Amino acid sequence: MGKIEYFQQIPLFTGLKVNELEKITGYFHEKEYKKGEYIFFEGDEEPGIYIILEGLVKLIKETTDGKTVIVRLATKGDVFGWLVLGENRPSSTYTAQSLTNAKVLHISNTDFLRLLTEYPALAVRITCEATKMVLEAYERLKSLAAEKVEGRIASILLELARKIGKEDGDKIVIKAPITRQDLAEMTGTTVETAIRIMSKWKKEGFINTERNKIEILDMDFLEDLIS
Amino acid sequence: MGKIEYFQQIPLFTGLKVNELEKITGYFHEKEYKKGEYIFFEGDEEPGIYIILEGLVKLIKETTDGKTVIVRLATKGDVFGWLVLGENRPSSTYTAQSLTNAKVLHISNTDFLRLLTEYPALAVRITCEATKMVLEAYERLKSLAAEKVEGRIASILLELARKIGKEDGDKIVIKAPITRQDLAEMTGTTVETAIRIMSKWKKEGFINTERNKIEILDMDFLEDLIS
DNA sequence: GGGAGAAAAAATGAAAGAATTTATAGTAGA
């Protein structure tokens, strides 16, 4: 597949003209990361901007006492990295770690800023992406603030289903190496609690779990758990 | 003060040239809201975009079982409203309610989209604003996920201090009608718990509270509470 | 302008409930 066709499939670049895309592509560099590898760290200066072509990346923040919080799970087509442009906030406020082997496009902050002013359509698109991130974060805030652990885990499972789930008959298959630890770090609880809830639901037949896979057998059950 | 000078003070418009500003101002309309008044509701279609000139606005989400969560507190210079442009997400995902009497600038979605493509500098600025919202939301996510109630309330007090606090000798004065209920809705706890913690801290001399005012007497104490 | 009554906000205690902590053990990939 040509580079242009490749780029056209990325949400951030929809609406851009082919001749614009041709000029833009040169600024991006493809990079690959192994499962578990870190892409950049909280505090890194100017990590640049990343677009996921393939794979799953978790964006995490750590507290001073060593707790880890996953603030976002970025998947194919998603944008992450340092987006505060023209601000004196020089360093990343989160760490990016690949959850699977991953392929990404990378661009430096300065190059991206240059593109932004040159291609207004791109600026509109990135605004749109940023807004989606805000609304998604607000949804998570609501879940964390208003729901008990079961509701929060149900929320996250449904979010995962929406983002990376594949329908297979009656069930939705989430094929990704997401551990109970990850679920706990997304929902603000402990591994033990995440394990207890997941295994209870498995026993009760609402979900099924295997290595690197979570199947949702009863969506309605999960939806009803959310207040 | 002329309209142009007025606009130049708004963060969203910094970096725009005077002749650009002159053209832009016409698209914005000034509106005023009384304390407690709703600006728009979750589900409203195309509420447009608002910039706060004066006052404090809370952005809230409600759960199906009636709980309210304050996802953001917007203050002077902040932008809020429907920002997903060119997307098929036609309605607001949160409610905006003024916490004080407020003065805002308003622009319709379509007008704003027009401005964006016409003035790339504005697009860069709005991207920047959106990113700040994301990072702020992630900070809150971390707090909600990793900290106990005391730490969460401490976090919010420090956030308020940073946003709207005024130094007065050793203390920081937060002059705003923020109730314990509001604090609870920002930190995902109950009024009773918020009241208990605030009055305990008051007794212990770390904070002082009066009608429409919270004073932080010991920043270090609050900072130490945050993990 | 002041006072009465209503409404809203703050305060507090006891009991119940939810989730964490701590501990221990089994399982499956690498």
Add this chain to the structure above:
DNA sequence: TCTACTATAAATTCTTTCATTTTTTCTCCC
């Protein structure tokens, strides 16, 4: 085999829930 992940249980801690009281603010009326 070793490490990371999953599993389960009991005790403890934190927070909520429910019930009641006090304090403050608002508003209407004289």
